[in-house]
Amino acid sequence: MVWQRVCIIGVGLLGGSIGLALKRKRLAKQVVGVGRSISRLDTALQRGAIDVATDDILAGARDADLIIACTPVQSIVDSLAVAASVAQPNAILTDVGSTKQSIIRGAIGRLPASQYIGSHPIAGGHHSGVEHAVGTLLDGALVVITPTEHTPQDLTDRMTRFWESMGSRTCILTPQEHDEALAISSHLPHMVASALAGTTPSHMLQFVGKGWMDSTRIAASNPQLWRQILEENHAPALQALKNFATICQTWIEALEQGDFDRVESLLEAGKATRDAVASRHLSG
Amino acid sequence: MVWQRVCIIGVGLLGGSIGLALKRKRLAKQVVGVGRSISRLDTALQRGAIDVATDDILAGARDADLIIACTPVQSIVDSLAVAASVAQPNAILTDVGSTKQSIIRGAIGRLPASQYIGSHPIAGGHHSGVEHAVGTLLDGALVVITPTEHTPQDLTDRMTRFWESMGSRTCILTPQEHDEALAISSHLPHMVASALAGTTPSHMLQFVGKGWMDSTRIAASNPQLWRQILEENHAPALQALKNFATICQTWIEALEQGDFDRVESLLEAGKATRDAVASRHLSG
Structure with missing residues (x-):
């Protein structure tokens, strides 16, 4: 499936690599990058990781059908809650944070269980920043998907298909596991x-x-x-x-x-x- | 200075790399490799790390003016003692072992203090074996030279000049340091x-x-x-x-x-x- 508008919040190594892969595999009509630093967003634009850059999360997430938070873990729930308020009603909300229980605890009551599901691509490098992003970073990498007992099976399936379309392997664990x-x-x-x-x-x-x-x-x-x-x-x-x-x-x-x-x-x-x-x- | 005959005992990653560097820099008229495995010595010959191969340490060390033991640490003193008995009377005896006090304790009474001095090139890789040897392994690497209070200054100086001629940096420490x-x-x-x-x-x-x-x-x-x-x-x-x-x-x-x-x-x-x-x- 082709996404209409994917919003990546935090366009660093992982966010940038996701953008590059989405573009290379023609999986998204538009990729929007949201960040706080205009110069880093410019780098992401120049590298072709995103089509549109903004420092306004409300503008960036508007009408998105997939929102991926790639920020530091303690900002993820806040970012997704704001983004969800303007995204499409059925948009998938996920993140790439490397811890899951605390994010999911924080999401209770703030992110709809029908839309939010955690992801963690076990991929990265020694260097951070979009200048080191590569469209192949996720190829063959393992992505752990962490549904809870409140997550609809359909959401888990859609999330799994997304990461597999990116070339990754997937695995389902509880947040605690x-x-x-x-x-x-x-x-x-x-x-x-x-x-x-x-x-x-x-x-x-x-x-x-x-x-x-x-x-x-x-x-x-x-x-x-x-x-x-x-x-x-x-x-x-x-x-x-x-x-x-x-x-x-x-x-x-x-x-x-x-x-x-x-x-x-x-x-x-x-x-x-x-x-x-x-x-x-x-x-x- | 050009060595007449350098004998390398144990032609693995480090011994092979020393041989390749000696040849590349034209520092030795002849490099003899001594080992127990004929097939590994063949590889060393094919790679140009040594000119002559033998599994007989007496034959290999005969008339050598520089002998470098690159064997596991517990065999070093034995190998050098045998080699010294047939080498040139003023030959330098050294090793590349990664511990020094125990080798030097073992050398007392068995290796002449006027000829033996310990060396330790801090260089290596994840892979052992002469097939991974490279002539540039020692370039810029630090070689620790470990004279004792019985080592003549002239021997320390000659050893230092040797490693520097191989492209390495050197540093003098006591065996304990x-x-x-x-x-x-x-x-x-x-x-x-x-x-x-x-x-x-x-x-x-x-x-x-x-x-x-x-x-x-x-x-x-x-x-x-x-x-x-x-x-x-x-x-x-x-x-x-x-x-x-x-x-x-x-x-x-x-x-x-x-x-x-x-x-x-x-x-x-x-x-x-x-x-x-x-x-x-x-x-x-």
């Missing part, structure tokens, strides 16, 4: 990378190699964004970090006891898990 | 990456993204090699892991207390450290 999974697969690595970078004294930085560089890469992410994510997904993130600390303690005990058979079996276990994923990711 | 630095900059990231991969349940692997992939990349390394490294550098590695566990505990407390200002300042500290290095590494 989503948040617990992402705490482990995404939020924990961010905390660990940050702790690893943070524990390295500055006079030791001259000795770091490719291993340290890879392992700490995501520590360079935006602290304000990640504070929000960890605030929104507080309990699952804490639990994931506690589980990780327990494994670190096992490591410490093995080293204290000079039990290098145990060290080797820990290394083997880590390698087995890593190798299982590497074989699925072409990028290795 | 080296091992403490590498425990933090290299061995800790390996343990952390392994623990992070190992703590991820297999049914969660479908949700991992680029962040998890980067942060766990080195968990795919060879467990036997890393067991050896951690065994050799036991105490500094344990101390580095304990310091890391303390930061994780700080993170856990901040999350337990819901103190997100503290979380944000931890994220800021990690980012500041990571950004300080990224600006120095072109590969970011």
Whole structure:
């Protein structure tokens, strides 16, 4: 199906990539980008990620039949509530936030259950901003869709078809399942990378190699964004970090006891898990 | 200066890259590769990393004026002792092992202090084996040289000139300083990456993204090699892991207390450290 007017609120890496894919695949007659920075919207226009740019959400969302909020997680419900007031009555409202329970709690009474459903494309890069957007970012990426018990099946089906038309794979989880999974697969690595970078004294930085560089890469992410994510997904993130600390303690005990058979079996276990994923990711 | 005959014991990623650089820069009249696997030596020959291949260390090291052991750390002293017995009397003996104190302890009484000096090029990649060797691997890489109080200054100077002629930067540390630095900059990231991969349940692997992939990349390394490294550098590695566990505990407390200002300042500290290095590494 072809959308009449898709409104993307927040045209950064993910919003811009969604726009580029919509245009490339001719899935939308018009893509409207809503943002606060005119210069960034200009970049999005120049890159062909959007057809129309505005800093007025009411103007941008008017008569839209699909609205995708790509803002930081704490602004999503507000943005969608404003947009919904001027969009088509049956418009789909979704977001790409990387936590889901808190957004869905915030949506109760503010966004119609017949229109709002959460999405989370597990795609991204080290660099944010529309200048790094690419129309292929979502190709083959997994999008988690998070209906609640109030979500009509038809809305879930339409949302699934949308992301599949974008070239993505989809998976349905409850908001709670989503948040617990992402705490482990995404939020924990961010905390660990940050702790690893943070524990390295500055006079030791001259000795770091490719291993340290890879392992700490995501520590360079935006602290304000990640504070929000960890605030929104507080309990699952804490639990994931506690589980990780327990494994670190096992490591410490093995080293204290000079039990290098145990060290080797820990290394083997880590390698087995890593190798299982590497074989699925072409990028290795 | 041009070396008459350089003997590389263990022609893998690093040994092969050293051979390729020696040839490309015309720094050696002959490069001999010593290994246990004829098929891997054949690959090294085909790639032009060595001129001559042998599985006989006595034949390979005969009359060499520079011998570089690129074997796993626990074989280095044995290999160099055999090689020294047939090399030129004034030959330089070195190694590229990633721990230094235990090698140097093992070298006492077995390798002449006038000839042996430790080296550690901080260079490498995710893939081992001579098939991934490149002649530019050492370009701009830091090589730590680890003389002891028994090492003649002239030997340190000659070793420094060698690595600089290979295009590397050099730095002099005591073996103890080296091992403490590498425990933090290299061995800790390996343990952390392994623990992070190992703590991820297999049914969660479908949700991992680029962040998890980067942060766990080195968990795919060879467990036997890393067991050896951690065994050799036991105490500094344990101390580095304990310091890391303390930061994780700080993170856990901040999350337990819901103190997100503290979380944000931890994220800021990690980012500041990571950004300080990224600006120095072109590969970011």
